[in-house]
Amino acid sequence: MNDQQTQNCQNAAELIVPAEAVTAEFATKPIGIAEVCDRLEGASSILLLTHTRPDADTLGSAFALRELLRALGKTCEVINDDDIPKRLKFIFGVDSLKPETLPDGFSPDLIVSVDISASKLLGTLEPEYGARVDVAVDHHALGTPFAAETCMVPVGACGEIICDMAKEFKRRGHPVMNRAAASALYAAICSDTGSFKFDSVTPETHMRIADLLEYGINHAEIARRLYDSRPVSQVRATGIAICALKFYCGGKLALINFTKKMREDNDLTREDIDDIISLTRSIEGVEVGMSIKQSDDDETLYKVSMRSNRVADVSQLCAKFGGGGHKRASGCTLNADSPDEAESRLVAVVSAELEVLMSEGAFDGADKV
Numbered sequence: 001m002n003d004q005q006t007q008n009c010q011n012a013a014e015l016i017v018p019a020e021a022v023t024a025e026f027a028t029k030p031i032g033i034a035e036v037c038d039r040l041e042g043a044s045s046i047l048l049l050t051h052t053r054p055d056a057d058t059l060g061s062a063f064a065l066r067e068l069l070r071a072l073g074k075t076c077e078v079i080n081d082d083d084i085p086k087r088l089k090f091i092f093g094v095d096s097l098k099p100e101t102l103p104d105g106f107s108p109d110l111i112v113s114v115d116i117s118a119s120k121l122l123g124t125l126e127p128e129y130g131a132r133v134d135v136a137v138d139h140h141a142l143g144t145p146f147a148a149e150t151c152m153v154p155v156g157a158c159g160e161i162i163c164d165m166a167k168e169f170k171r172r173g174h175p176v177m178n179r180a181a182a183s184a185l186y187a188a189i190c191s192d193t194g195s196f197k198f199d200s201v202t203p204e205t206h207m208r209i210a211d212l213l214e215y216g217i218n219h220a221e222i223a224r225r226l227y228d229s230r231p232v233s234q235v236r237a238t239g240i241a242i243c244a245l246k247f248y249c250g251g252k253l254a255l256i257n258f259t260k261k262m263r264e265d266n267d268l269t270r271e272d273i274d275d276i277i278s279l280t281r282s283i284e285g286v287e288v289g290m291s292i293k294q295s296d297d298d299e300t301l302y303k304v305s306m307r308s309n310r311v312a313d314v315s316q317l318c319a320k321f322g323g324g325g326h327k328r329a330s331g332c333t334l335n336a337d338s339p340d341e342a343e344s345r346l347v348a349v350v351s352a353e354l355e356v357l358m359s360e361g362a363f364d365g366a367d368k369v
Contacts, residue, residue, distance in 0.1 A: 028136070028145035033161065036151045037168045039135055043110035045075040049133065050097070051116045052082045052123030056226060058115035059084070059091045060188030061137075061158040065114060067181035068166055072174060077102055081123035085271055090225050091184050099125070110134050115158035117143030137161055142315065142324050156200035159188030163208040182215035187222050195227065198328055233272045240266055241276040246343075247286075249351045252358075254280040255290040259339050260299060270296075281307040287363070288312050288350055292342055302342040305331045306350075310366040311357055320349055 031039075040046065046069055050058040062078045069076040080097040089095065111133050116122065117140040119130035136147035139158045153161050163185055166177045189209060193201050196209075213219060241256045248255070256276050263273065273293065280289025288308050295301040304321070306314035307329055314330040323332025336342035357363065 028147055028150040031135070031149045031151050033151060033153070033164050033168055035149075036135055036137060037165055037172070039110060039149070040069060040074070040112075040165075041072070041172075043074065043108075045106070045108045046077075046110045046112060047106075047108035048076065048078040049111065049113040049116065049122060049125060049129055050078060050080040051121040052080070052125075054080050054082055054084060054088065056088055056091065056191035057157050057159055057188045059088055060184040060186075060191075061162045062114045063091050063184040064159070064162050064181040064188070065112075065137075065165070067178060067184070068162070068169060068176040071176035071178065072169070075106070077106055077108075079125065081125045085274070086231070087225060087229055088187075091187055099128075112137060113147060115139070119144070119146035140326070156198060156202070156205050157189040157192035159185045159192065160205060160208055162188075163211065177215065179215045179217060182212040183217045183222060186212050186217055186219055187226060190219075190223060191226055195223070200326070200328075231272075233268060234275070236266065237268050237272040237276065238279065240268075241273070241279055241291075245280070245283075248347050249354045251285045252287040252354050253290065253347065253350050254283050254286045254288075255292065255343065255347070256280060257292045257339050257343050258294070260294040260296060263296075277305040277307055281309055287354060287357075288314060288317075290346065290350065292339065292346065294339055294342075300335050300337060301333060302336060302339070303331070303333050304342075304346060305329075311362045312350075312353060317350055317353060321346075 048062045048065060050062045066076045066078050078097055079099050079102060084092070084095065084097065094101070111129060113122075113133045113136045115138060116136060117138050119126050122130055130146060133147040134149065136150040137158065138150065138152050139155050139161060141152070141154050151161070153164075155161060166181070169176050186209065189205065190196065193205065196205070240262060241258065244256050244258065244262070246255050246257070247253065256279065258273055258276060277289060277291040280286060280291065287310065288306060291305045293303045295303065304318070304323070306318055308314045308327065313327045315325050315327050318324055318330040318332040321332040321334045323330060325331055334342060334345065336345065
């Protein structure tokens with residue numbers, strides 16, 4: 001498996017708040033794609049919000065939606081609170097989408113979040129915009145409603161929803177899709193479906209991709225930039241991670257515990273170790289892969305990523321620590337006095353679940369094609 005194939009979808013999934021965290025204090029109105037298009041057509045100036053630690057899905061979906069709306073004659077801008085990863089800068093062609101990049105005097109009459117399942121995913125934008133989102137466009141089934149209206153479609157990538165919005169605009173007599181938007185949507189869908197490997201992929205996914213290819217996009221170059229273009233520092237980080245691999249539960253659980261000291265000793269950045277989780281799940285015989293990363297700012301705080309291959313529902317495992325996400329890609333954070341303590345607590349929970357699954361024969365026939 002390519003080391004970056006599952007990383008692209010992890011940021012949004014890992015910060016999803018589990019469904020049980022939703023309270024009765026806030027109720028969002030569910031709406032469909034046609035109604036979202038109504039809201040967009042009725043606005044003249046639109047602000048699109050993307051999630052912190054941006055991935056290709058949130059960036060590609062927002063870029064494409066901006067293109068569609070500008071083709072409709074709308075004023076539209078996109079912001080993000082974080083640095084754009086180097087390998088994803090090709091989507092917007094800029095180094096930053098931070099609020100200071102907004103044009104002077106820009107004042108939206110509609111605010112739309114893209115690929116965001118909880119307001120905390122806005123990062124530092126949450127205090128300013130968390131309670132002001134008019135419409136949330138998202139594909140995560142688990143989350144904490146925060147927008148006045150939410151269009152949640154449980155597809156493999158948010159980019160698939162934007163594809164369907166473009167089709168709806170075309171049905172209304174507005175053929176707004178163009179090559180740039182199609183390229184961005186290909187990056188969004190390719191990345192969040194693990195290069196079409198995840199079980200969230202459907203026949204409709206491939207039909208949407210076929211439509212995008214009709215615009216003459218360079219899909220091979222997009223895939224190369226997503227998966228086959230890494231800085232030397234990231235390659236070094238991969239080597240260090242391989243040396244730190246540990247196995248539990250008869251080889252069904254593989255983990256990498258990357259401490260702050262390991263990063264500092266090897267002069268690595270956060271981006272350098274973003275995709276180490278992919279190493280764990282790509283090993284033959286592994287059902288659950290896990291990475292544990294110690295925080296730079298708080299040495300008692302650990303960011304955990306989990307991936308599963310066929311059977312285990314890692315969203316439920318992460319929910320035990322207050323996190324959540326997708327069945328095959330989830331995350332959480334926990335506090336512990338040491339990296340060893342964090343590891344032992346996580347291993348106990350995951351191993352117990354794997355033992356139950358094995359006793360039930362859940363893995364029997366799971367590898368059939």
